[in-house]
Amino acid sequence: MKDLDRVVAEIAEEMRTRPDRGRVADYIPELARADASAFGIAVVDASGHVAAAGDCDAPFSIQSISKVFTLTLALGMVGDRLWSRVGREPSGSRFNSIVQLENEHGIPRNPFINAGAIAVTDTILNGHQPREALGEILRFMRFLADDNQITIDAAVAASEQRTGYRNMALANYMKSFGVIQNPVNFTLGVYFHHCAIAMSCRQLAMAGRFLAHSGRNPATGYQVVQPERARRINAVMLTCGHYDGSGEFAYRVGLPGKSGVGGGILAVVPGRASIAVWSPGLDDSGNSHLGRIALEKLTKRLGLSIFGL
Template identity: 55%
Template structure:
């Protein structure tokens, strides 16, 4: 299979659609991103990264970071994680408070904002948000084999300054006793991990272990157990795109996670990890052109988990 030719065909297919969708302007630091940007990268078993377009330009990965914090929390606390966060699709917006009230402060899954705040709470030791942030940065640099990965502090500040809804979610969960650390401590780490800046190439390489039962196929490092890897992919499949998750599974048929920075991370089990970036979003917060590109890629490669 010639992935470079396939990526060229995908780029040609999406060209007429570039710029479509709405950039996430409710976070001021993201409002000025060029909506015509498009990049795509596929990292394969041998570590080769096939890429096209703006695949080496860093962007704010936003909620895609939740895949990595979720993985770290499973490694740290195991199945006790499920005592404080569910694993069902939300069917609601990523920052909805309605279900939280109905379900007494237990978020539906680790990939919505409330769930990721609980996950972040699990990762903080001794109230040290800075150490948690540095730990996550170190993990991503190791996974991607790239020490240049960093946090965009302008985006992090912008997240914090416009983070009233996330603060409301956190205080609401704290009122039910579902947070151990101080709300501002947790959100300090949470806003920074949402502000991680990676390229499609870095992101696909960092997530490659999820395509191979939790083991990095290049370094041979066991990152998560096969069982936990399958669980991470399962939650990504059912919950990775908020109230757009069903349509994404229907169209693309692979586990994935979107972010309002316009990135989408997708796992093709046994094949590789795919990252795409195009800033214009659909109404559910998933990249409009990114989803089209992934649909075209799956059609060309046959990588859907549904055959």
Template identity: 65%
Template structure:
């Protein structure tokens, strides 16, 4: 495994086209694109890494996997009355589908869907309480109490969040929101600003590779059935309108973020996290996708068979 990761990291270092960093969030625009990290966490507790695997980055939309898990744990299947389970086929911040579906987002991983999940999580709670619950959950999964929100990124998101605010107010116009829009948006912006490294992120995703059980503690996070369903949503919707391409090239459930991270799950085998801040035209990590394609080819791991 270490040889595979070293080979991938070396190949990524030699790749000239590393994509473009996200510029619409000023704090992300400052990140050096010439960085790459990959970590593989196994249910046995073993961890393999290459590149700058201890460098923290903004996980952005990868946090939506964890907020969905918390929402399912607290509210169960009732959340599907607020968000759908279908791929969008549109950019992550598109408003077009929302109008067609009368304010119901088609899945929990596009921005509108994750904002709707944040509204559900806020029920009976203040934003600070909800964020504390989300962070504490991720810390528990990663077995690392140092994980925290990058406040500079959060402020940057709030200052440039007009598009997300428009999505939220549009949904609220259909009567779907149960909390003040500003409180929902603040919660959403802050959980997207959680900073982690690939080692922490791969460890946090292990429960999805292990039938819903956190292997470090033996504690069931979700049922095996629910883990399977979260993985299926990641495969179908985790890369927005690039989800089909990612499934075709990599063949693993994955969730990307515009910070350049990707969390991928090989069910029954491992949780894999990659990070390279340069993005492709859709908004997914360019080198991260290439690295995972190489990884899947070298390991033979794919949900579609070896």
């Protein structure tokens, strides 16, 4: 893409000096330790060129961004049968809300809110021990990013397990409806640990390449998922990837994307690029404040929105 390196460097510098940085997540104690001044960005285009700036190589807890990859794995295991356990509609509620579960008989609204991701994790766990399921998820992430250095942040995982009472409530409530089929502590253990995977912007952008190229890794030609499945995962990212801020993200950025409360966002430009940004300060919906602003600037300056200029 013309001017990609220059635009990425300019945006990183603009974000570095902005005073409005959002608020770092503190309900998971270990995440509260993040440096609110950090900002990183990486863009991988179709040729494999990486434009990166700022704290692009600093690892951070990807949190809910991992749900894109667990959804991909679960669909590979059970196909469209997954949609009998989790919906595909925007929630309009907080990412950890229990209200809709009560109204909708324990079926989570989509795979990117916490309840939905716990149900997806339970699908991956079927027939496996927790350690095996978690190993499968981690191997998949390393394979996609072509980087065996990706690890799980044990301190973050332990912090989530100590304080994840609302997630425990969500899982137990779904268990009462038969949506969760494995022991709740097994499912939650895998869930907490895959949310605690640590990656840099560069690694995350590399891992997301297959979604930008019809399910294929353009570097190797390997077909990770079929084009139709990649298109549908992108569709759910567009409509549900930012919790109750998904509409605002689509309106301002115009790309499929998935955020995490660690401050990261993975975004996809179909046919052109995968993008990762990171800034730990969050907005009121739990999405990276500067991350969204940076992506909005990037799509405007390079004409990347899927909705046109």
